[in-house]
Amino acid sequence: MIVAVISDTHLERPDRLLAAVFERFCRDADVLLHCGDCVGEETWAFLNSHPRFYAVQGNCDLPPLRGSLPGLRDLELEGFRVGMGHGWGPRSRVGEAVAEQFPEADIVCYGHTHIRDWRRLGNGVRLLNPGSLFWPRGGEGGLARLTLERGRDPEVEWVTL
Numbered sequence: 001m002i003v004a005v006i007s008d009t010h011l012e013r014p015d016r017l018l019a020a021v022f023e024r025f026c027r028d029a030d031v032l033l034h035c036g037d038c039v040g041e042e043t044w045a046f047l048n049s050h051p052r053f054y055a056v057q058g059n060c061d062l063p064p065l066r067g068s069l070p071g072l073r074d075l076e077l078e079g080f081r082v083g084m085g086h087g088w089g090p091r092s093r094v095g096e097a098v099a100e101q102f103p104e105a106d107i108v109c110y111g112h113t114h115i116r117d118w119r120r121l122g123n124g125v126r127l128l129n130p131g132s133l134f135w136p137r138g139g140e141g142g143l144a145r146l147t148l149e150r151g152r153d154p155e156v157e158w159v160t161l
Contacts, residue, residue, distance in 0.1 A: 010060060
């Protein structure tokens with residue numbers, strides 16, 4: 001199973017670059033996750049054209065997304081428990097703060113920092129932050145493509161824009 005993971009698009013409406021990224025890297029994915037700060041309802045609606053799209057609310061999302069998207073989401077994908085949350089608190093602990101909300105998760109996907117992260121915590125939980133699609137901090141922008149297969153360690157492919 002291929003899971004495209006994006007975050008922090010910060011777009012009120014989709015533009016040509018988002019459409020190109022979606023067509024090339026997201027449409028063929030089995031699942032598309034957005035870890036918050038989609039921002040506009042038009043952008044959310046565009047991404048929601050994917051048949052298995054899941055999103056969580058970010059701190060910059062505008063109404064009505066702010067009132068309708070969940071703050072946290074728990075999914076089962078290919079035998080893995082996946083938690084999703086945008087993030088909060090000090091930048092150095094955002095991943096851990098979100099992971100604390102999902103004590104049974106295998107993988108926790110989060111955003112907010114605009115910095116890529118793929119690591120394993122001491123308790124075995126893997127953290128994945130795809131960074132910001134277009135607005136990276138101190139690194140490269142893009143997304144992550146997560147490969148999940150029962151009985152195998154998950155793998156991440158970074159897509160740099």
